[in-house]
Amino acid sequence: MNRPAARHRLPVVAAVLGVVAVGAYLLFGAVLGADRGAAEDLSAQAGVEGASQQSTIPATQAGHRWAPAKTAGITPGVQTYTQGGQCTANFVFVDGAGNVYLGQAAHCASTGKEDQTNGCHAGSRALGTTVTFHRGGSPAGGGDVIGRGQLAYSSWLTMQRSGEKDANTCAYNDFALVKVDAKYVAQVNPGVPFWGGPVDLNTTGTTSGDKVFSYGNSSLRFGLAGLSPQSGASHGDDPAAGGWSHTVTSPTPGIPGDSGSAYLDPDGRALGTLSTLGLSIPAVNNIGDLNRELTYARAHSGIPGLKLVLGTESFDPARLENCLQSSPPVPPLPPGLGPQGPEGPTACTATR
Numbered sequence: 001m002n003r004p005a006a007r008h009r010l011p012v013v014a015a016v017l018g019v020v021a022v023g024a025y026l027l028f029g030a031v032l033g034a035d036r037g038a039a040e041d042l043s044a045q046a047g048v049e050g051a052s053q054q055s056t057i058p059a060t061q062a063g064h065r066w067a068p069a070k071t072a073g074i075t076p077g078v079q080t081y082t083q084g085g086q087c088t089a090n091f092v093f094v095d096g097a098g099n100v101y102l103g104q105a106a107h108c109a110s111t112g113k114e115d116q117t118n119g120c121h122a123g124s125r126a127l128g129t130t131v132t133f134h135r136g137g138s139p140a141g142g143g144d145v146i147g148r149g150q151l152a153y154s155s156w157l158t159m160q161r162s163g164e165k166d167a168n169t170c171a172y173n174d175f176a177l178v179k180v181d182a183k184y185v186a187q188v189n190p191g192v193p194f195w196g197g198p199v200d201l202n203t204t205g206t207t208s209g210d211k212v213f214s215y216g217n218s219s220l221r222f223g224l225a226g227l228s229p230q231s232g233a234s235h236g237d238d239p240a241a242g243g244w245s246h247t248v249t250s251p252t253p254g255i256p257g258d259s260g261s262a263y264l265d266p267d268g269r270a271l272g273t274l275s276t277l278g279l280s281i282p283a284v285n286n287i288g289d290l291n292r293e294l295t296y297a298r299a300h301s302g303i304p305g306l307k308l309v310l311g312t313e314s315f316d317p318a319r320l321e322n323c324l325q326s327s328p329p330v331p332p333l334p335p336g337l338g339p340q341g342p343e344g345p346t347a348c349t350a351t352r
Contacts, residue, residue, distance in 0.1 A: 064100065067186060077193040080178065086257045088215075088216055091190070094305075107174055109124050109154060110122060121170075131150065151178060156174075192213075192264060193215045194228070196268065198269055213231050218257025232285070234248050244288065245287070248286075
């Protein structure tokens with residue numbers, strides 16, 4: 001679902017998005033539900049156990065002095081442009097040599113048609129392709145370039161090179177890494193905008209009704225920060241997908257250009273990355289399972305010591321609900337878009 005339309009993961013009907021958006025503001029807070037408790041200090045996550053410990057690293061131990069969360073330019077949720085196709089970055093990663101990466105969807109570098117979504121056969125741009133990070137991209141233009149990197153890993157190219165045969169892996173392993181140029185690393189912060197986290201890596205999947213949280217940054221949102229925070233509910237894991245994909249519904253769905261964006265589970269753990277947009281009412285998004293995507297990358301990318309960097313700020317699942325309740329009424333919604341805050345910065349439109 002990157003832009004331009006020729007590279008959409010699935011076709012999107014504008015009328016469907018318009019219908020879904022009707023009443024979205026009233027529904028948005030209801031999806032969030034009650035606060036799951038006070039936000040935890042992320043420093044406590046340094047002692048996480050199990051498989052996730054091997055795949056994650058606290059920000060304080062990642063070997064970098066990260067930019068302050070409130071002023072960092074390059075974070076999860078930043079716009080990425082790959083040869084003109086616009087997507088949204090998901091999480092921040094480091095390797096054993098100290099290089100820094102931003103995740104995005106593999107299909108953001110697609111060279112095929114919109115219905116060519118099987119990563120074991122779909123065309124992709126080569127590793128080394130320049131990817132730029134943007135602020136303020138819109139249908140009128142790409143906004144400001146705030147950083148650059150190179151495509152360093154693509155699950156699609158890797159599966160094709162290795163002859164992957166598993167049908168679920170081919171269908172749902174939609175993950176890429178962009179190596180941030182060294183001159184821009186000082187502008188990076190690993191925290192998910194607005195929500196905070198991630199506090200860990202989800203290795204157990206979801207159950208029906210679990211809340212999920214995301215931050216989309218499609219150019220179709222016209223740079224309105226209040227449209228970026230998103231929440232929804234999981235439909236539970238589909239056994240037929242082998243744990244590779246999670247289906248979620250939200251009143252403000254991911255739209256073209258949000259592709260690749262990060263999803264957090266109810267506890268602020270990194271759950272997945274936006275891959276497809278289904279055509280239904282309410283709109284359904286499919287997100288790739290980050291644990292499986294990262295495990296595959298660690299085994300096949302040739303990037304030693306690859307790990308997910310945990311956030312520098314606490315996860316707050318009730319933040320949007322609280323600020324919506326305290327905000328003044330909003331103006332009418334643009335067709336096909338989600339809840340919109342009043343003009344100027346507010347608690348709901350602030351990046352953090």
